[in-house]
Amino acid sequence: MTQYKAPRGTHDIYGQMALALEELDKISRAVFRKRNFKEIKTPMFEDVALFTRSIGEATDIVEKEMYVFEDRKGRKLALRPEGTASLVRAYIEHRLDIEEPMGKFFYCGDMFRYERPQAGRYREFLQMGAEYLGNSNPNADVEIILLAKEILSTLNINDVVIHINSLGCQNCRPMFRQKLVNYFSSIQDLCEDCKRRLEKNPLRLLDCKIDSQKFQNIPTMQVCLCEDCKNHFKRVQSLLKTVDCDYFVDDKLVRGLDYYTRTVFEVRSKVIGSQDAICAGGRYDNLVKELGGQQIPSVGFALGSERVLMAAQNAGFFNKLPKNDIIFIALADSELFDEAFKFANNLILNKNNIKQKLNLQDNIVVEGPFLNKSLKLQFKLADKIEASKTILFGKTEFDNGKIIIKDMKTHQQQEVSI
Ligand SMILES: [Zn+2]
Numbered sequence: 001m002t003q004y005k006a007p008r009g010t011h012d013i014y015g016q017m018a019l020a021l022e023e024l025d026k027i028s029r030a031v032f033r034k035r036n037f038k039e040i041k042t043p044m045f046e047d048v049a050l051f052t053r054s055i056g057e058a059t060d061i062v063e064k065e066m067y068v069f070e071d072r073k074g075r076k077l078a079l080r081p082e083g084t085a086s087l088v089r090a091y092i093e094h095r096l097d098i099e100e101p102m103g104k105f106f107y108c109g110d111m112f113r114y115e116r117p118q119a120g121r122y123r124e125f126l127q128m129g130a131e132y133l134g135n136s137n138p139n140a141d142v143e144i145i146l147l148a149k150e151i152l153s154t155l156n157i158n159d160v161v162i163h164i165n166s167l168g169c170q171n172c173r174p175m176f177r178q179k180l181v182n183y184f185s186s187i188q189d190l191c192e193d194c195k196r197r198l199e200k201n202p203l204r205l206l207d208c209k210i211d212s213q214k215f216q217n218i219p220t221m222q223v224c225l226c227e228d229c230k231n232h233f234k235r236v237q238s239l240l241k242t243v244d245c246d247y248f249v250d251d252k253l254v255r256g257l258d259y260y261t262r263t264v265f266e267v268r269s270k271v272i273g274s275q276d277a278i279c280a281g282g283r284y285d286n287l288v289k290e291l292g293g294q295q296i297p298s299v300g301f302a303l304g305s306e307r308v309l310m311a312a313q314n315a316g317f318f319n320k321l322p323k324n325d326i327i328f329i330a331l332a333d334s335e336l337f338d339e340a341f342k343f344a345n346n347l348i349l350n351k352n353n354i355k356q357k358l359n360l361q362d363n364i365v366v367e368g369p370f371l372n373k374s375l376k377l378q379f380k381l382a383d384k385i386e387a388s389k390t391i392l393f394g395k396t397e398f399d400n401g402k403i404i405i406k407d408m409k410t411h412q413q414q415e416v417s418i
């Protein structure tokens with residue numbers, strides 16, 4: 001028989017990880033809602049042109065990592081590699097600038113990128129993010145940074161450094177671009193990718209992993225910023241200080257997507273043991289217009305759930321996952337199965353406040369009863385699933401209207417009338 005396996009780069013989520021993911025979902029939704037961000041769900045695939053247009057042609061995502069396919073009618077589609085493009089498309093399509101004037105949205109869902117699999121990086125991965133559309137002021141940038149920080153800190157990830165930079169605007173970025181082209185043109189033996197990027201997207205050379213040692217005294221955006229961009233970046237920093245949020249101005253930070261303008265940021269964490277960001281974002285003042293909407297300056301961030309949970313696990317978050325009390329219904333006599341089955345159901349529905357009468361917590365989990373298992377095996381099972389109590393149905397006791405409640409830790413048991 002063929003043994004089927006999950007496709008390379010994908011993974012199954014179960015056990016502790018599934019629980020942690022559920023918790024991350026709950027926590028982040030609560031954080032988003034507190035700041036009045038509202039959820040948008042968009043399709044997992046879109047017109048491929050939406051992504052080439054927004055992410056940019058000379059990017060790794062578009063060049064190498066997208067899952068592109070044709071449907072039966074020959075439409076060229078792509079599995080979404082990120083969330084912002086779809087969200088902006090939905091925003092324009094449904095005129096959400098009118099319907100949702102605050103322009104604050106969040107999303108969670110599966111994204112797809114054909115990347116080399118490595119720890120915490122998958123070809124199908126979960127991502128969540130927020131976008132703040134229609135606010136050009138620096139406080140929107142700061143609010144997005146604070147959202148990201150808040151989610152991480154609720155997951156115990158406090159050991160983080162927030163790297164920020166400004167990439168300027170349409171007016172001042174061309175000067176930086178030209179400086180970069182001049183600088184990189186003078187460097188010998190650039191890798192093939194960089195040679196190609198030098199014409200299309202020179203900013204991308206800054207995060208080339210092959211050539212980075214050859215680069216010294218690279219021109220920085222800081223000296224090229226126009227007056228407006230400079231003020232915007234200053235204000236972002238002063239607001240971060242106002243709310244006691246530490247940051248680090250990192251002029252090498254450029255981010256891989258074309259659409260960013262002005263503020264970009266990455267949150268890096270030592271607990272994950274690498275230089276990679278666990279969460280990143282930035283401002284994109286021209287994207288909405290670029291995709292057919294109006295001039296709507298915006299800013300957003302995204303985080304990869306699997307990678308964030310890796311960091312959260314190292315930070316001890318998994319020990320804090322909520323744990324329910326499991327009550328195991330055991331059967332000493334199979335004749336009593338129907339009675340026990342009914343009792344279990346009543347317990348789940350809390351009929352006649354039975355939980356309170358038996359001194360059980362409200363959020364208990366009920367397991368059992370089972371037929372055709374010896375009592376010994378039933379207790380073994382109860383131990384294996386770490387049941388806190390076992391409720392035992394025995395013939396003699398039941399005939400007297402009683403059940404036995406056994407505490408699995410102290411091994412104390414008591415008879416209780418039902
Ligand atoms: Zn500028």
Ligand SMILES: [Zn+2]
Pocket residue numbers: 190191192193194195208209210211
């Ligand atoms: Zn290179």
